[in-house]
Amino acid sequence: MKQKHLIIVGSGWAGMKLVRELKKYPHETLKITLISDITTFRYSAALYRAATGNKEHEAIIPLSEILSDNPHISFVKETITHINRAKKVISTKDGMKFHYDYAVLALGMVTSYFGIPGIDQYSYSIKTASELHHFRAHLHRELIEDKTLDKSYNVIGAGPTGVELAAALTSYIKIIAKKHKLPSSKLKINLIEAQKRVLPISNEKASKKTLQRLRKLKVKVMLNQKVELQTPDYLQVNGAQIPTSTVIWTAGVTNNPFYKKNEAQFSFNPRGKVIVNQHLMVDDAVYVIGDNADTPYSGLGLTAVDNAAFVFKDLKRQLRGSKRRPPYKPLVPATAIPAGKKWAVFQYRNFVFTGPIASFIRSMADLIAYADIMGYKKALRTWLTSEEKEEKCQVCKASFTRS
Numbered sequence: 001m002k003q004k005h006l007i008i009v010g011s012g013w014a015g016m017k018l019v020r021e022l023k024k025y026p027h028e029t030l031k032i033t034l035i036s037d038i039t040t041f042r043y044s045a046a047l048y049r050a051a052t053g054n055k056e057h058e059a060i061i062p063l064s065e066i067l068s069d070n071p072h073i074s075f076v077k078e079t080i081t082h083i084n085r086a087k088k089v090i091s092t093k094d095g096m097k098f099h100y101d102y103a104v105l106a107l108g109m110v111t112s113y114f115g116i117p118g119i120d121q122y123s124y125s126i127k128t129a130s131e132l133h134h135f136r137a138h139l140h141r142e143l144i145e146d147k148t149l150d151k152s153y154n155v156i157g158a159g160p161t162g163v164e165l166a167a168a169l170t171s172y173i174k175i176i177a178k179k180h181k182l183p184s185s186k187l188k189i190n191l192i193e194a195q196k197r198v199l200p201i202s203n204e205k206a207s208k209k210t211l212q213r214l215r216k217l218k219v220k221v222m223l224n225q226k227v228e229l230q231t232p233d234y235l236q237v238n239g240a241q242i243p244t245s246t247v248i249w250t251a252g253v254t255n256n257p258f259y260k261k262n263e264a265q266f267s268f269n270p271r272g273k274v275i276v277n278q279h280l281m282v283d284d285a286v287y288v289i290g291d292n293a294d295t296p297y298s299g300l301g302l303t304a305v306d307n308a309a310f311v312f313k314d315l316k317r318q319l320r321g322s323k324r325r326p327p328y329k330p331l332v333p334a335t336a337i338p339a340g341k342k343w344a345v346f347q348y349r350n351f352v353f354t355g356p357i358a359s360f361i362r363s364m365a366d367l368i369a370y371a372d373i374m375g376y377k378k379a380l381r382t383w384l385t386s387e388e389k390e391e392k393c394q395v396c397k398a399s400f401t402r403s
C-alpha cells in the first residue's frame with residue numbers, strides 16, 4: 001500500500017491528542033507531519049496557576065519532551081497561511097509548501113479585544129509563555145518600584161479563566177506582598193463581567209455558588225459592567241474610572257484568522273466557526289477540529305480531545321478503505337472550575353456540586369488531560385510537580401531560599 005501523507009496543524013489539545021493516538025500507527029503506511037507556529041503544548045487549564053506563582057512547566061510543555069518517544073513524527077515550526085484544497089497543498093508564511101493526502105486543522109482561537117480603546121495596549125493576558133512572563137514581571141516590578149500594591153487588580157471576563165484567575169490572585173498577591181515586606185490589607189481585586197452572572201456558560205446554580213465563593217474570597221464581582229477604555233492609569237467601566245495599572249483581559253476570543261484569509265475554501269456559522277460534516281471534515285481530505293469547528297461543545301479542551309479521538313478512528317477506517325464510517329457523536333462535557341484552594345464547582349448537565357471533592361475531580365481531570373497528550377508516565381511526572389512554585393523576582397527568590 002502506498003504511503004499516505006497526513007499533515008496535522010496545531011500543537012494544542014486537538015493536534016497533540018491526535019499525534020498521541022497515532023503513535024503506534026504503522027508509519028510505513030502513514031507519514032505524519034506536525035506543523036505548529038510554537039514549539040510547546042499549552043495546557044491552558046493551568047495557565048492561571050502559572051500566572052500566580054506555580055511552575056510554568058505545568059502549563060507550557062516543550063514539544064520535544066512530549067515527542068521524545070515518538071520518532072515517526074516530523075515536526076515543522078511554521079505558521080500556515082494558505083490552503084489549496086483542490087491541489088491538496090498547505091503553504092506557510094516562510095514560503096514552504098506541503099502536499100497532503102489528509103490534513104487535520106486544529107488551530108484554536110485567538111484573543112479579541114472587541115476594539116475597546118487601550119485594552120490591546122495596556123492590558124495583560126496569560127495565554128502564552130511571553131504573556132505570562134510579562135504579567136508576572138509587572139506584578140513584582142510594581143512592588144519593587146512603587147513599594148506598594150496597585151490601587152486595584154482587575155480581571156475582565158467572568159468565564160472560567162477569569163474566575164480561576166481572580167480567585168488565585170487573592171492569595172498570590174498577599175504571598176508576594178509579604179515576601180516584599182509590604183502590607184496587603186488594602187488589596188482590591190475586581191472581576192468585571194458584561195453579562196448578568198458569573199460563568200455565563202454554566203447553569204444558574206453553578207453561577208450562584210461561584211458568586212458566593214468569590215465574595216467569600218473578597219473578590220469584588222462587578223456584573224452587567226461594560227469595559228469602555230483603558231489608559232496607563234485607569235480602566236473605564238460603565239462611565240466610571242477605576243484607578244489601576246493592572247488589567248487582565250480574559251474576555252474575548254475569536255476564530256483563527258487563517259480561516260478568514262482562506263474564506264473561499266470554507267463555510268462558516270454566524271459565530272465564524274467552520275462548518276464541518278458528520279465526520280468533522282470540510283471535504284474528503286480535510287478535517288477541522290477543536291475550537292474552530294462548528295460542533296455543539298466546541299470551545300473546550302475536552303471537546304478538542306474528543307474530536308481528535310474521533311478523527312483517529314475515522315482516519316483508520318478511511319485508510320483501511322472501510323465502507324462503515326459512523327458519524328461523530330459529541331461528548332457532553334463535564335466541567336470542574338476551581339476558585340481558590342480546595343474548592344471548585346462541578347457541573348455535568350444540570351447536576352452541580354461544589355467544594356473539595358469537586359476540586360479533587362478537577363485535579364484528576366488535569367492528570368487525565370496530560371495523559372491524553374503525553375501518556376501516563378510523563379503525565380504523572382508533570383502532575384506530581386504541579387504544586388511546585390517558581391519565581392523569577394530576585395526578592396521573592398531570596399525569600400524562597402530563606403524559608
Ligand SMILES: Cc1cc2nc3c(=O)[nH]c(=O)nc-3n(C[C@H](O)[C@H](O)[C@H](O)COP(=O)(O)OP(=O)(O)OC[C@H]3O[C@@H](n4cnc5c(N)ncnc54)[C@H](O)[C@@H]3O)c2cc1C
Binds near residue numbers: 009046106
Ligand atoms: C486561559 C484559558 C484557559 C482554559 N481552560 C480550560 C479548561 O480548564 N478546560 C477546558 O476544557 N478548556 C479550557 N480552555 C479552552 C481550551 O484551551 C481550548 O478549548 C483548547 O485549547 C482547544 O484546542 P485546539 O486544539 O482547538 O486549539 P489550541 O489548543 O489553542 O491549539 C491551537 C494550536 O495551533 C497553533 N496554531 C495556530 N495558528 C496556527 C497557524 N496559522 N499555523 C500553525 N500553527 C498554528 C497554536 O500555536 C496552537 O499550538 C481554556 C482556554 C484558555 C485560553
